[in-house]
Amino acid sequence: MQTERYITRSSRIRGYSIYLNSKLIYGKSPTAPGDFLNQAYQDFHINYPKFHKMDNMSKLGLLASEILLKDQLYKTRYQPYEMGVLLMNASASLDTDIKYYKTVSEIPSPALFVYTLPNIVIGEICIRNNFKGENAFFVFKQFDATFMAQYVTNLFENNDLEACLCGWVELLEENFEAMMLLVEKSGSSDAMAFSKENINKIYGEENG
Amino acid sequence: MADLKKQIIAQLNLKDLKPEDIGDDQPLFVEGLGLDSIDALELIVLLQQEYHIKLSNADDGPKAFKSVRTMAEYITTHQGQKTPK
Amino acid sequence: MNSSVSIAGKGIISAIGKNVPETLEALENSHAGIGKMNWLNSAHAAKLPVAEVNFSNKELADMAGMPVSTSRTALLSMIAAKEAILEAGIPDFSSWRTGFVSANTVGGMDKTEQFYSEFVNSPQSGKLRNVVNHECGSVTSLVADRLDVRHHVSTISTACSSSANAIFFGAKLIKHNFLDIVIAGGTDSLTRFTLNGFNTLMILDNEYCKPFDENRKGLNLGEGAGYIVLVSDRVTSTLPRKPVCALTGYHNANDAYHQTASSPEGTGSFLAMKGALEKSGLAGADIDYINLHGTGTHNNDISEGTAIKLLFQPPYPKMSSTKTFTGHTLGASGGIEAVFSILALEHGIVYPNLRLHDPMKELPFVPERNFLKNQKLRHVLSNSFGFGGNCSSLIFSKT
Numbered sequence: 287m288q289t290e291r292y293i294t295r296s297s298r299i300r301g302y303s304i305y306l307n308s309k310l311i312y313g314k315s316p317t318a319p320g321d322f323l324n325q326a327y328q329d330f331h332i333n334y335p336k337f338h339k340m341d342n343m344s345k346l347g348l349l350a351s352e353i354l355l356k357d358q359l360y361k362t363r364y365q366p367y368e369m370g371v372l373l374m375n376a377s378a379s380l381d382t383d384i385k386y387y388k389t390v391s392e393i394p395s396p397a398l399f400v401y402t403l404p405n406i407v408i409g410e411i412c413i414r415n416n417f418k419g420e421n422a423f424f425v426f427k428q429f430d431a432t433f434m435a436q437y438v439t440n441l442f443e444n445n446d447l448e449a450c451l452c453g454w455v456e457l458l459e460e461n462f463e464a465m466m467l468l469v470e471k472s473g474s475s476d477a478m479a480f481s482k483e484n485i486n487k488i489y490g491e492e493n494g
Numbered sequence: 495m496a497d498l499k500k501q502i503i504a505q506l507n508l509k510d511l512k513p514e515d516i517g518d519d520q521p522l523f524v525e526g527l528g529l530d531s532i533d534a535l536e537l538i539v540l541l542q543q544e545y546h547i548k549l550s551n552a553d554d555g556p557k558a559f560k561s562v563r564t565m566a567e568y569i570t571t572h573q574g575q576k577t578p579k
Numbered sequence: 580m581n582s583s584v585s586i587a588g589k590g591i592i593s594a595i596g597k598n599v600p601e602t603l604e605a606l607e608n609s610h611a612g613i614g615k616m617n618w619l620n621s622a623h624a625a626k627l628p629v630a631e632v633n634f635s636n637k638e639l640a641d642m643a644g645m646p647v648s649t650s651r652t653a654l655l656s657m658i659a660a661k662e663a664i665l666e667a668g669i670p671d672f673s674s675w676r677t678g679f680v681s682a683n684t685v686g687g688m689d690k691t692e693q694f695y696s697e698f699v700n701s702p703q704s705g706k707l708r709n710v711v712n713h714e715c716g717s718v719t720s721l722v723a724d725r726l727d728v729r730h731h732v733s734t735i736s737t738a739c740s741s742s743a744n745a746i747f748f749g750a751k752l753i754k755h756n757f758l759d760i761v762i763a764g765g766t767d768s769l770t771r772f773t774l775n776g777f778n779t780l781m782i783l784d785n786e787y788c789k790p791f792d793e794n795r796k797g798l799n800l801g802e803g804a805g806y807i808v809l810v811s812d813r814v815t816s817t818l819p820r821k822p823v824c825a826l827t828g829y830h831n832a833n834d835a836y837h838q839t840a841s842s843p844e845g846t847g848s849f850l851a852m853k854g855a856l857e858k859s860g861l862a863g864a865d866i867d868y869i870n871l872h873g874t875g876t877h878n879n880d881i882s883e884g885t886a887i888k889l890l891f892q893p894p895y896p897k898m899s900s901t902k903t904f905t906g907h908t909l910g911a912s913g914g915i916e917a918v919f920s921i922l923a924l925e926h927g928i929v930y931p932n933l934r935l936h937d938p939m940k941e942l943p944f945v946p947e948r949n950f951l952k953n954q955k956l957r958h959v960l961s962n963s964f965g966f967g968g969n970c971s972s973l974i975f976s977k978t
Contacts, residue, residue: 367850371833378714380714396539399780400780400838400839401838403736403738403967404736405737408968409966415835418832418833419833421833421968422737422744422748423735424734424736425714426733530840531839
């Protein structure tokens with residue numbers, strides 16, 4: 287028996303532009319990644335002071351999830367343990383590893399050290415939204431829609447989850463991009479089926 | 495104490511706050527400013543960097559860091575001959 | 580789709596031994612592997628005890644059959660994975676669809692640190708070959724190539740729960756008929772990066788760690804690797820020596836509380852253990868032994884203990900933290916402790932929670948202090964909880 291699954295929302299941050307459900311909603315000219323993320327935080331009125339304490343990768347992941355989950359409807363629809371998070375990237379937490387290492391010669395920074403693991407971004411998203419379901423972080427050489435589709439499908443087939451936030455959150459020094467999808471068991475008539483092809487479509491859309 | 499507030503804001507990335515938003519006796523942790531255990535460790539780093547005071551037991555932190563006033567007092571008592579940078 | 584996943588082999592290297600027999604002997608004799616820092620070059624060598632694998636990189640490279648320039652993380656991984664495959668003795672190994680799912684948190688950081696100290700003095704010096712395998716996935720690939728595993732290779736990095744998640748992911752790959760064999764577990768070597776980091780969090784004990792003791796002060800870091808060979812029913816039917824254990828339950832949940840600290844009520848740990856029980860179809864009373872996450876930090880032990888108190892009823896299962904032997908091996912701990920759990924089932928043994936003097940006042944149970952033989956064990960629960968709120972529990976059962 288095949289359970290139905292849909293991509294009910296998507297967010298994409300790439301090239302200093304932000305897309306919601308494939309529509310361009312925000313754009314800035316290139317600056318330092320940290321400045322762009324802070325500016326977007328303000329412009330989207332996120333109001334979560336802990337944001338400023340995060341490393342750039344967590345900021346990027348949190349921003350993508352905030353934009354994705356803006357209407358908050360899932361909070362009435364699902365129990366905390368029914369919501370899972372699966373994220374992937376290529377550079378793990380290297381960006382913060384480097385920054386942390388620079389502090390080691392004087393006084394190592396505890397606030398930086400806690401971000402030297404890639405899955406902390408999942409923790410931050412879970413804390414913000416009170417998600418308690420299955421969560422995993424995979425490191426791949428490049429974006430892998432096949433794996434994403436397989437893994438998340440699996441979680442649904444095992445009845446582990448009712449909804450899943452999955453995506454790609456990659457940041458290393460000046461380069462960054464994120465894609466996040468909300469996958470649910472039912473969707474409106476215009477919702478896309480959750481498939482490898484559609485994931486690739488959302489991921490690659492802005493490439494032209 | 496105003497300088498100390500500025501240093502706390504910078505060290506902990508409390509970007510939404512201004513020094514005057516922090517009361518001298520306002521609790522820094524939990525119900526007050528809402529700082530957490532990592533912030534406590536960063537305050538220990540701040541003492542070491544700016545005032546050359548070494549706090550070796552993490553449990554002393556919460557006592558010294560109850561409010562900006564207790565922190566200032568802690569600095570005055572422990573600073574000894576050393577002057578801040 | 581719901582075929583079972585059996586365990587055909589296991590391999591381990593840690594501070595208490597370079598293989599399964601040495602490990603068993605150390606456990607039986609209560610020989611902890613924690614001691615003075617010997618191999619890692621750190622300013623904290625005199626102050627902070629660690630649980631190092633007591634061999635030089637040269638000796639490890641000989642055991643692994645890899646060049647001495649290889650990251651220690653990969654050397655440890657290779658040694659344990661080879662032992663696991665050897666024990667499994669799968670006929671026509673290369674004819675099956677095989678995967679290597681390996682976890683680690685430091686990657687080739689040990690080599691990068693070597694490069695960095697040379698490079699920082701002069702940009703002309705430092706060997707670039709020391710940094711090419713810095714990345715976590717690179718360590719997995721190095722070993723997978725030598726094991727000749729081709730169908731699936733992946734790396735999981737979810738802090739201290741990494742290798743429990745690798746095992747659980749490996750089991751799913753078999754259950755859903757993507758693969759027939761998965762070598763799953765994890766590896767981590769000690770580096771200055773992790774030592775200094777944990778030190779800034781002030782959660783390292785400058786004496787030998789005392790998990791679940793009222794006066795616990797923190798954890799000791801360790802290094803090592805642990806792998807198990809998971810096989811499908813089809814593979815099992817070809818084995819000359821039938822597996823006696825299976826992975827019957829697994830679950831992962833997020834604590835959603837703090838980047839590094841666990842919630843006081845242990846929500847994530849509770850959900851992970853409860854989910855694993857549900858998956859295996861067992862009740863709390865069916866669990867005979869719990870291999871605790873038990874790091875020895877104030878925060879972990881009260882959080883994990885509170886979750887156990889909530890989920891289980893008296894008489895409580897026997898339980899202990901084997902980190903009192905191996906230290907906390909981070910990305911390797913779930914793999915190493917899976918091997919301990921399986922050994923417990925195979926030999927009917929329960930390990931002592933060393934150095935436990937004053938049991939925690941908040942808890943209605945006391946971890947086991949002695950090495951126990953001739954125990955009737957049918958189901959063992961193993962906990963691995965990591966930074967980022969990532970909590971995982973595995974259940975191993977006798978078949």
